[in-house]
Amino acid sequence: MxxxxxxxxxxxxxxxxxxxxxxxxxxxxxxxxxxxxxxxxxxxxxxxxxxxxxxxxxxxxxxxxxSYAFREFLIQLSRPGLAKELRTAPLTASFGMFVIFTYAIAGIFAPWIAPHGEAEVIASTFAPPDENMLLGADQLGRDIFSRIIYGARNSVGLALVATILAFVMGAVGGLLAAVKGGWFDQLAGRTADVIMSVPSLIFALLMLSIFGTNLSVIVIVVAVIYSPRVFRLTRAVAGNIVVMDYIEAAKLRGEGDWYLIRREILPNSTSPLIAEFGLEFCFVFLLIAGLSFLGLGIQPPTADWGSMVRENATLISFGDITPLIPAGAIALLTVSVNFVVDWMLFRSSGLKEQ
Structure with a gap:
């Protein structure tokens, strides 16, 4: 044997x-x-x-x-209150935070980490890996490893900006709808329903075909697509808060709408909104990667994981798994963010492990 x-x-x-x-x-x-x-x-x-x-x-x-070592590292650096919360984090959440931290470092310090430029041609087409190219070259002779590092900055950075814009638009609209009510609430709600009724990919393809594939256009289109999701959650959470007695007391004191939003409603709805931010980031990130794969996202020669899968797809026919590396990077970040979001939702639900 x-x-x-x-x-x-x-x-x-x-x-x-x-x-x-x-x-x-x-x-x-x-x-x-x-x-x-x-x-x-x-x-x-x-x-x-x-x-x-x-x-x-x-x-x-x-x-x-x-994951265990990274959780202990964060506990040592945190204040006592946050350290107590981190000790209850499962290893899946710790793994997710470690992956997010790694991607953030790769994106911020991409010019120093990547051995070559993202558009620099240094070898022949589909050259095999060697001492200068860890993962070989792409269809134009560019270093795939360097482009993956730069892709962390471009793909994740663009998705983060679009998510922040979508979240601000949706959260502000939801909070105002909950506080004002009446015709504004009805108009904002019906507008959100109309946008959500159109499939996100079809809507994005249509808008980008009309207005072009400029980065600012991509950000605005994606933000418009996903802001209704944030609006509906924020409206539901804030709607349960505005009927509380302390809100009525604040109104009797003569407080304005922005005071109620800033000092009374928003602090009591932080946990579900933070968890929703993580989920929205995953949706936005996957949509942008899909658009890049179809050729309507981040345009060459800018490195992007979605376009890298399309550009090197022919290698799969020869048994080379190189195109799966950027696809794996997309999947790993999405799963890691969901691990963290699951833990945050568990904490915000009020459930405690025995």
Missing amino acids: NMFVIGYYAALIAASCLAAYYKNNKAFMLLFSLTLVSFVIGIIGGVSALRVVTIAVGLLALSAGV
Whole structure:
């Protein structure tokens, strides 16, 4: 029998026995279940399948270790109140924060991290990886690794700006609709319903075909598409707050609408709005990446993950997974943001782990 197989099963069984000896039931069930699953996979797929399982488990263990270390790092840097909240964060949320932090560093310091310029041609078409190009070259001979680093600045930065604009438009409209009510509430609500009734991708393609693919146009169009979602949530949250007694007391004191929004309503609706910001960012980010893939988003030679997938798609026909790297970067950021948002929604719901 292959020595790798013997060592693999011996390690799993030994770890399962240690977990059972120290009465760690969760670890025992996880490890022994992995042993049984690996036994079935080994029979069906052989040694190669077990190697894949080993790599996957190793990556999961590495991710868990990095997440735990990053959470402890944040706890050490935080104030006592925030540190107490961070201690309750699951490893998935810690992993999400680590990925977001990594993307932020890559985007901010892209010119210093990337070994080459985003539009610099340094090799032949689809040149293989070497000591100068970690991931090889694209269809024009540009360094793919450098373009992925710059793509973190361009793709994420544009999505963040569009999300902020959409959030400001939707949140301000929702707060005003809740406070003023009447015809303004009805007009804003029906306008939001009309915009939401049109599929977002079709609406974006139509607007960009008419007004062009300038970055400012992309930001405005995407913000208009997703601001109604923010409007509806803000209107619902603020609508439950404006009927409270302390709001009525503030109105009797003669306070204006902006005072009620700034000092009474907004502080009591922060948690769901922050969570909604994370969700909106994911939607906006995916829409911009889809538009770039279709050729109507960020235009060449500016590096963008969506356009990089389209430009290098021919490599898949030759068994090269390079086009999947920018696609994986898009998926990783989206999943990571959702991990953080899930934790924030759990905290804002008032539920506590026992």
